[in-house]
Amino acid sequence: MEDRIIESRTTDDRITLDYGSGGLKTSELIESILLPAFDNDTLASLGDGAVLDGSQKLVFSTDSFVVSPWKFPGGDIGRLSVCGTVNDLCMAGGIPKYLSLSFILEEGFPFSDFKSIVSSIADEAKEAGVSIVTGDTKVVDSGKGDGIYINTAGIGFQRAVLPGKSAIRPGDAVLISGSIGCHGAAVMMARSGLLREDSPLVSDCQPLHQISAAALEAAGMTARASGSSAPVRILRDPTRGGVATTLNEFTEQMPFSIELDQSALPIDPAVETACDILGLDPLYCACEGRMLAVCDPETAGDILDAMRKIPGGENAAQIGTVTENMPGKVLLKTPIGGRRILAKLSGIQLPRIC
Amino acid sequence: MEDRIIESRTTDDRITLDYGSGGLKTSELIESILLPAFDNDTLASLGDGAVLDGSQKLVFSTDSFVVSPWKFPGGDIGRLSVCGTVNDLCMAGGIPKYLSLSFILEEGFPFSDFKSIVSSIADEAKEAGVSIVTGDTKVVDSGKGDGIYINTAGIGFQRAVLPGKSAIRPGDAVLISGSIGCHGAAVMMARSGLLREDSPLVSDCQPLHQISAAALEAAGMTARASGSSAPVRILRDPTRGGVATTLNEFTEQMPFSIELDQSALPIDPAVETACDILGLDPLYCACEGRMLAVCDPETAGDILDAMRKIPGGENAAQIGTVTENMPGKVLLKTPIGGRRILAKLSGIQLPRIC
Numbered sequence: 001m002e003d004r005i006i007e008s009r010t011t012d013d014r015i016t017l018d019y020g021s022g023g024l025k026t027s028e029l030i031e032s033i034l035l036p037a038f039d040n041d042t043l044a045s046l047g048d049g050a051v052l053d054g055s056q057k058l059v060f061s062t063d064s065f066v067v068s069p070w071k072f073p074g075g076d077i078g079r080l081s082v083c084g085t086v087n088d089l090c091m092a093g094g095i096p097k098y099l100s101l102s103f104i105l106e107e108g109f110p111f112s113d114f115k116s117i118v119s120s121i122a123d124e125a126k127e128a129g130v131s132i133v134t135g136d137t138k139v140v141d142s143g144k145g146d147g148i149y150i151n152t153a154g155i156g157f158q159r160a161v162l163p164g165k166s167a168i169r170p171g172d173a174v175l176i177s178g179s180i181g182c183h184g185a186a187v188m189m190a191r192s193g194l195l196r197e198d199s200p201l202v203s204d205c206q207p208l209h210q211i212s213a214a215a216l217e218a219a220g221m222t223a224r225a226s227g228s229s230a231p232v233r234i235l236r237d238p239t240r241g242g243v244a245t246t247l248n249e250f251t252e253q254m255p256f257s258i259e260l261d262q263s264a265l266p267i268d269p270a271v272e273t274a275c276d277i278l279g280l281d282p283l284y285c286a287c288e289g290r291m292l293a294v295c296d297p298e299t300a301g302d303i304l305d306a307m308r309k310i311p312g313g314e315n316a317a318q319i320g321t322v323t324e325n326m327p328g329k330v331l332l333k334t335p336i337g338g339r340r341i342l343a344k345l346s347g348i349q350l351p352r353i354c
Numbered sequence: 355m356e357d358r359i360i361e362s363r364t365t366d367d368r369i370t371l372d373y374g375s376g377g378l379k380t381s382e383l384i385e386s387i388l389l390p391a392f393d394n395d396t397l398a399s400l401g402d403g404a405v406l407d408g409s410q411k412l413v414f415s416t417d418s419f420v421v422s423p424w425k426f427p428g429g430d431i432g433r434l435s436v437c438g439t440v441n442d443l444c445m446a447g448g449i450p451k452y453l454s455l456s457f458i459l460e461e462g463f464p465f466s467d468f469k470s471i472v473s474s475i476a477d478e479a480k481e482a483g484v485s486i487v488t489g490d491t492k493v494v495d496s497g498k499g500d501g502i503y504i505n506t507a508g509i510g511f512q513r514a515v516l517p518g519k520s521a522i523r524p525g526d527a528v529l530i531s532g533s534i535g536c537h538g539a540a541v542m543m544a545r546s547g548l549l550r551e552d553s554p555l556v557s558d559c560q561p562l563h564q565i566s567a568a569a570l571e572a573a574g575m576t577a578r579a580s581g582s583s584a585p586v587r588i589l590r591d592p593t594r595g596g597v598a599t600t601l602n603e604f605t606e607q608m609p610f611s612i613e614l615d616q617s618a619l620p621i622d623p624a625v626e627t628a629c630d631i632l633g634l635d636p637l638y639c640a641c642e643g644r645m646l647a648v649c650d651p652e653t654a655g656d657i658l659d660a661m662r663k664i665p666g667g668e669n670a671a672q673i674g675t676v677t678e679n680m681p682g683k684v685l686l687k688t689p690i691g692g693r694r695i696l697a698k699l700s701g702i703q704l705p706r707i708c
Contacts (some may be wrong), residue, residue: 345377
């Protein structure tokens with residue numbers, strides 16, 4: 001906006017505490033980096049809050065992102081911070097509309113890295129169809145952070161009413177939209193320093209707005225026509241703790257179990273190899289672009305067909321069934337007919353994965 | 355929910371990385387501390403996102419809080435994290451409704467402190483009339499944070515349309531709802547270790563929902579009846595950078611200036627003393643519970659009367675006037691008739707004040 005702002009853009013190559021002061025340097029960062037990246041009138045009004053068009057029913061979610069390293073194969077903390085919140089909105093039956101964006105930067109963080117992250121955020125927001133309409137930037141002293149932490153919160157309009165886990169019943173199908181554990185395995189390999197440049201291992205980080213919409217449309221679900229007998233009972237993206245932990249959240253204290261068929265699990269060979277090296281189980285590795293759905297078995301085929309037509313959904317599969325055996329548990333059925341209990345993640349298999 | 359969770363509540367006295375894993379320990383923290391504190395059905399459903407009643411027009415805002423020390427006279431980071439976002443919603447003309455709450459905890463942070471902060475958040479949310487409906491908790495390794503950082507994002511329904519700074523015109527009155535600089539001075543004194551137990555210096559941290567509602571009602575403003583001639587042009591809480599920086603945001607690049615009358619500024623003696631000791635100017639010290647309003651001079655008296663009836667608004671005063679002298683600037687008129695320019699805060703007078 002002002003000449004001196006444009007001129008001073010290039011004088012610093014690292015974040016200093018001044019950029020969090022609320023004064024000139026904060027304005028400079030907003031005017032020269034953030035506003036151009038997330039070009040929209042609402043954000044440009046620079047009020048304390050954004051005024052938005054509303055809807056009868058809203059979906060609201062938040063996540064903070066502290067992933068280490070901030071850049072990993074297939075994404076970075078910026079991309080993740082958009083996908084994470086967009087996906088939470090989608091899993092709650094929402095159409096993602098608006099995001100807030102808040103940075104906690106550590107003094108000394110390179111400006112070039114910050115700009116690259118902002119650019120990832122802008123690209124991903126565009127892909128997911130959301131506007132970044134309000135934000136905040138804080139800077140903490142060197143040694144009181146780890147480069148960059150990001151929080152996003154999101155508002156969506158309700159697309160469909162999902163009845164939730166109380167509507168799950170024996171016989172229901174458990175579906176996943178793609179191969180599992182890629183994000184967790186990719187971040188852990190990147191952190192270990194063992195990842196080769198030409199490795200096919202990449203994070204599955206992607207927005208689920210299209211896949212979730214396709215699944216709900218295939219099931220004929222809308223914001224009106226739903227209820228406890230709605231064909232899709234629950235949607236969830238298996239992030240921290242992975243598929244095994246998320247499914248345990250569905251079954252705990254409920255009168256049913258979920259039986260996974262090991263031979264049906266879509267697992268990329270690169271993820272299997274990485275998990276062997278690192279001593280991890282793909283079933284506990286985070287996904288950041290996969291959707292778990294529990295649905296009426298009669299609708300499962302249509303939902304799978306619909307998901308497979310969306311980029312990133314090609315490997316959608318039914319991976320399990322809801323049963324009455326051992327209520328409250330998640331069981332893994334091995335190819336030779338054995339069964340083992342998959343407990344909820346109890347320690348910290350993968351710290352700072354998102 | 356489960357017996358082992360209740361039993362294990364007391365086994366740890368410090369946050370460990372496990373509490374951010376998304377597994378059992380995360381559940382334990384949610385079930386045993388967070389859900390009881392923010393008791394509401396929406397949060398208790400524990401989905402990835404909250405489904406909420408909506409409205410035609412929404413106000414949306416976010417802030418991250420990194421204040422050091424996390425506890426200060428008159429408040430703590432928990433209270434601040436509710437007031438900060440609630441006040442941003444109020445300043446944008448909103449009725450605050452819903453908050454998201456996200457923690458970035460450092461490994462080793464004492465559980466007792468965490469519980470005390472959560473309790474502050476619950477109390478303050480109740481006072482401000484907002485529900486905490488969705489949240490997230492991350493834990494970072496020891497040495498990669500500073501005990502606790504908090505992000506809140508908030509949704510409000512539109513109470514009134516504020517036309518913004520383009521509607522400000524010469525002759526308008528500049529009002530403040532109470533004494534200035536208390537929060538910044540209190541935090542800096544607490545940080546310096548110079549603050550005596552019996553000092554009357556306390557942060558002004560408080561929610562502005564009642565004061566902003568009273569002002570807008572006194573001006574007859576609603577979500578319908580407003581426009582560029584609405585009597586209240588703009589509201590803003592002068593946080594980082596204080597009153598001087600916020601007023602500069604109103605005037606910069608605009609065809610008017612704001613002239614403050616030094617003798618009219620409500621400044622507590624304890625703030626004057628603290629600022630003398632620390633070498634600070636109260637006009638640049640953050641407030642966290644004060645409202646600046648620029649309004650039609652004919653309505654100013656009614657607005658002041660209305661604000662003074664609300665607890666925390668007793669010292670509301672007109673502190674300045676919009677003029678055509680030196681467009682773009684903020685001027686301070688001293689008691690002997692001198693004038694000096696109050697520039698925007700350019701360096702970092704007060705790092706990590708909120």
